[in-house]
Amino acid sequence: IAIFKAGGAYLPLDTRAPISRQAQILAQSQSKWLLITSDFDDTSSQVCAALSDDAQLHVLRLDELITAGASQENLTASDSTEDVGARLAYVIYTSGSTGLPKGAMVEQRGMMNHMLAKIRDLRLTADDVIAQTAPQSFDISVWQFFSALILGGVVHIFPDQVAADPLGLLQETAAQEITILEVVPSLLRMMLDELSEGAPVDLHKLRWMIPTGEALPPNLARQWLHFCPQIPLVNAYGPTECSDDVTHYFVTEPPAASVVNMPIGRPLMNMRMYILDAHQQPAPIGVAGELYVGGIGVGRGYIHDPERTAQAFVPDLFSTDPQARLYKTGDKARYLPDGNIEYLGRLDYQVKIRGFRIELGEIEAVLEQHPAVYQAIVMDQADPTGNKRLVAYVAPADDESESRLTTSRLRAFLSEKLPDYMTPSIFITLAQMPLTPNGKVDRKALPAPTAATWGAQNEYVAPQNELQAQL
Structure with missing residues (x-):
């Protein structure tokens, strides 16, 4: 709040990240000030030591500033005629495909629009108690913290160890009478495990459960509404580059068994969603294309990175504003006849093996329909001969299910629903999927098959020509 009052922007650093990554972010962002408490003296010293000699970074210890006293001279309203909405609000770094992190810049107007949309859509009031489950380096922390302050409500900040513990999170949610809870689906799975085992928690105050950050599997929605039918889900979707969430989809009834992908809903107020084909033209209803985001929430781009900004932020040819831009999400989606958007996975999760174009998300969705499968991730990996093959990672639904997850049974199950x-x-x-610090599935941490594993399972050879494919 003080930084906003001064007209500045903040960049949160994840102190759990490697020192080299923290230093890389500070150097790339050209940050001038590092605000810390004395608890992080050692960490900040290591980070500063990892910076180049020409880095101009000043370290300020907040607890020392507080004890030293402060002047009230700067607490009066500013007479500036500057467009406050156009000011930079924050920079949050996301991982980049090249291995170099990208600092997404979000303006005040985008940040405020998202918070006001949350307040409107969730019907938030001063009586709400919003859980802050995300670290400051994760974009959902922004609305979790500030929305309650706008309303005069309460924000309850969960310690990291509680926010990552499914049973502890349920217990604290009940004890603090939380009304709004937002978690990633991977954590929601583990919370449902606790509920299925009879965890003694009373969630009668909880009004909304908001899964975000990953695709919401339909079976997860069914399980949640089985245990908590009175607490609807809000399937939220949005990239960091566009001020966090850009769509909401409200789930009050268990999705039908035929649903493979949960819709992500409709655009928030003052936001626009386009599904475009390879020629940048709108795709017909029901036809898949790439999802583009327009509107007030689209950020400035990546800090000090004009090349990657130009790749991801393109002119908005559908707007009358010549300065308007669209954010190119890299996500595959389609419009449904009812006006909702169906998320179909990442475009970069589409692979080509032996000439066949394959959507990895489709295989994952079908595998998760197997009663013994709790969660599934599919990746393409090179075998010892260098040929690309599909590798499926599966987590069992329970201890008894593990014995049913044999290669032959899973292949037989898939053969009824997918091409060979x-x-x-x-x-x-x-036993469970590895997770990132933000609770998402960490695909990079999945174990690679060993040479023995490759040889232990029967090799599948795909059709080599059109005739074989038809046969």
Whole structure:
């Protein structure tokens, strides 16, 4: 709040990240001030030591500033005629495909529009108690913290160890009478595990459960509404580059068994969503294309990175404002006849193996329909001969289910629903999927098949020509 009052912007650093990454972010962003408490003296010293000699970074210890006293001279309203909405509000770094993090810049107007949309759509009031489950380096922390302050409500900040503990999170949600809770689907899965095992928690005050950050599997929605039918889900979708969420989809009834992908809903107020084909033209209803985001929430781009900004932020040819831009999400989606948008996965999760174009998300969705499968991730990996093959990672629904997750059974199950060329060559069973610090599935941490694993399972050879494919 003080930074906003001064007309500045903030960049949160994840102190759990490696020192080299923290230093890389400070250097790339050309930050001038590092605000810390004395608890992080050692960390900040290591980060500063990792910076180049020409870095002009000044370290300020907040607890020392507080004890030293402060002047009230700067507390009066500013007479500036500057467009406050156009000011930079914050910079949050996301991972980049090249291995270099990208600092997404979000303006005040985008940040405020998202918070006001949350207040309107969730019907938030001063009586609400909003859980802050995300670290400051995760974009959902912004609305979790500030929305309650706008309303005069309460924000309850969960310690990291509680926010990452499914049972502890449920217990604290009940004890603090939380009304709004937002988590990633991976954590929601583990919370449902606790509920299924009879965790003694009373969630009668909880009004909304908001899964975000990953695609919401339909079976997860069904499970939640089975245990908590009175608490609707809000399937929220949005990239950091566009001020966080840009769509909401309200789930009050368990999705039908035929639903493979949960819709992500409709645009928030003052936002626009386009699904465009390869020629930048709107795709017909029901036809898949790339999802583009327009409107007030589209950010400035990536800080000090004009090349990657130009790649992801393109002119908005559908707007009358010549300065308007669209954000190119890299996500595949389609409009449904009812006006909702269906998320179909990442475009970069589309692979080509032996000439066949394959959507990895489709295989994952079908695998998760198997009663013994709790969660599934499919990736393409090179075998010892260098050929690309599909590898499926599956987590069992319970201890008894693990014995049912044999290669032959899973292949037989998939053969009833998918073409043969979409059947993985390798199935690896994991007790649970590895997660990133933000609670999302960490695909990079999935174990690669060993040479013995490649040889232990029967090799599947895809059709080599059109005749074989037809046969």
